[in-house]
Amino acid sequence: MEYPLNETGFDWSQESDGGxxxxxxxxxxxxxxxxxxxxxPVTGRRPTVGAxxxxxxxxxxxxxxxxVMHTDSLTEKHVAFALLARPDVVEVKNQVSFTxxxxxxxxxxxxxxxxxxxxxxxxxxxxxxxxEKFSFEEFxxxxxxxxSHVTDEFADRVTIMTEKHxxxxxxxxxxxxxxxxxxxxxxxxxxxxxxxxxxGAAKIGDLVAHTGLGGRGFRSIARLIGARELELPRPMxxxxxxxxxxxxx
Numbered sequence: 315m316e317y318p319l320n321e322t323g324f325d326w327s328q329e330s331d332g333g334x335x336x337x338x339x340x341x342x343x344x345x346x347x348x349x350x351x352x353x354x355p356v357t358g359r360r361p362t363v364g365a366x367x368x369x370x371x372x373x374x375x376x377x378x379x380x381x382v383m384h385t386d387s388l389t390e391k392h393v394a395f396a397l398l399a400r401p402d403v404v405e406v407k408n409q410v411s412f413t414x415x416x417x418x419x420x421x422x423x424x425x426x427x428x429x430x431x432x433x434x435x436x437x438x439x440x441x442x443x444x445x446e447k448f449s450f451e452e453f454x455x456x457x458x459x460x461x462s463h464v465t466d467e468f469a470d471r472v473t474i475m476t477e478k479h480x481x482x483x484x485x486x487x488x489x490x491x492x493x494x495x496x497x498x499x500x501x502x503x504x505x506x507x508x509x510x511x512x513x514g515a516a517k518i519g520d521l522v523a524h525t526g527l528g529g530r531g532f533r534s535i536a537r538l539i540g541a542r543e544l545e546l547p548r549p550m551x552x553x554x555x556x557x558x559x560x561x562x563x
Contacts, residue, residue, distance in 0.1 A: 350379035357384070357409035357425075375406075375492065383408055389477045390427050390442040392485055397430055397440075399488035401542055405431040410439065414463040424460045429469070439469040445476040483551050490552055491540035494533040501527055505534040506543070512560050515547055519554035 352374045369388045374380040375398055385391040385408065397406050410429040416422045427442040441460075447453045461472040508525050509516075522531040536552060538544040544558045 352376075352379045353381040355382050355384060355408070357407070373492070375495070377495070377497075380495065386427070387442065387444075389444060389475075389480075392477070392480055392488075393440070393442050393475050394428060395488040395492055396480060396484050397428060399484065399491050399540065402433050403430050404433055412439065412460075412464065412468055422463075426472075428475075436470045437468075438471045438473055439464060441472070441474045443474060443476055445478045448476075481549075483549060487539075487552050490536050494536045494540070497537070498530055498534060501530045501534045502537065505531055505538065509538070509544060509558075509560060515557040515559040517554070518552070518556050518558055521558075522554065 369391075370384070370386055371388075371391055372382055372384045373391065374382055375394075383394060383406075385394060390408075394406060394408065397403050407429045408427060410426045411423060412426060413421060413423040426439040428440040430438050430440065432438065441457060443453075443457075457474065464472050504525055504527060505521070508521060518532065518535050521535060522528065525531050527534065532554070535544065535558065539546065539552060539558060542561055545561045546552070547557055547559060550556060
């Protein structure tokens with residue numbers, strides 16, 4: 315089995331001018347209440363949000379009003395965040411149905427927790443599980459059987475991701491991108507102008523200070539990184555001391 319998909323970066327302890335992850339989340343929560351409602355998810359199965367015996371949630375992702383995604387576990391939510399932030403992933407779907415004919419003639423089905431399409435066009439069906447489940451032979455046999463029936467028409471690859479495959483740096487940055495997804499048009503225009511002539515790398519804190527935009531400026535830079543307009547010289551947590559550069563054309 316393959317366990318790919320990793321890469322990210324941010325600092326939980328930034329000082330408080332509106333640039334910390336916590337303040338970015340607060341700003342997102344206080345965003346324009348008159349904005350359009352997000353699109354409803356189209357899935358093969360809808361997880362039960364509000365379940366009392368295990369974690370479940372719904373969150374909004376994407377540009378503009380965005381789209382709702384439901385998840386059945388905290389690990390699934392975090393894996394979805396990390397995949398949505400990856401530069402080599404162009405689409406993330408969840409609870410995608412797959413059916414096949416069993417040897418006894420019965421119809422079987424499985425809902426893949428996540429399903430991604432990458433920039434090279436390849437499709438990966440992903441099971442998200444807790445790592446401890448791999449100690450059970452029955453579970454191993456079950457997932458091996460499912461994977462063995464997946465055809466090229468459905469997906470190019472089947473893989474499993476657990477909480478152990480989540481890079482904490484990647485996850486932190488992914489949470490930041492999620493928190494700042496709503497545009498701040500005036501500030502975003504000003505920040506794009508500020509980095510338009512950037513040669514080499516510059517520290518985020520210096521760019522924020524140069525524009526005088528404070529925490530709004532920090533969030534704007536995070537959006538530009540998430541939108542692939544700026545990039546990090548190397549994977550690291552995004553903070554005021556982080557360097558960024560214009561993405562190569």
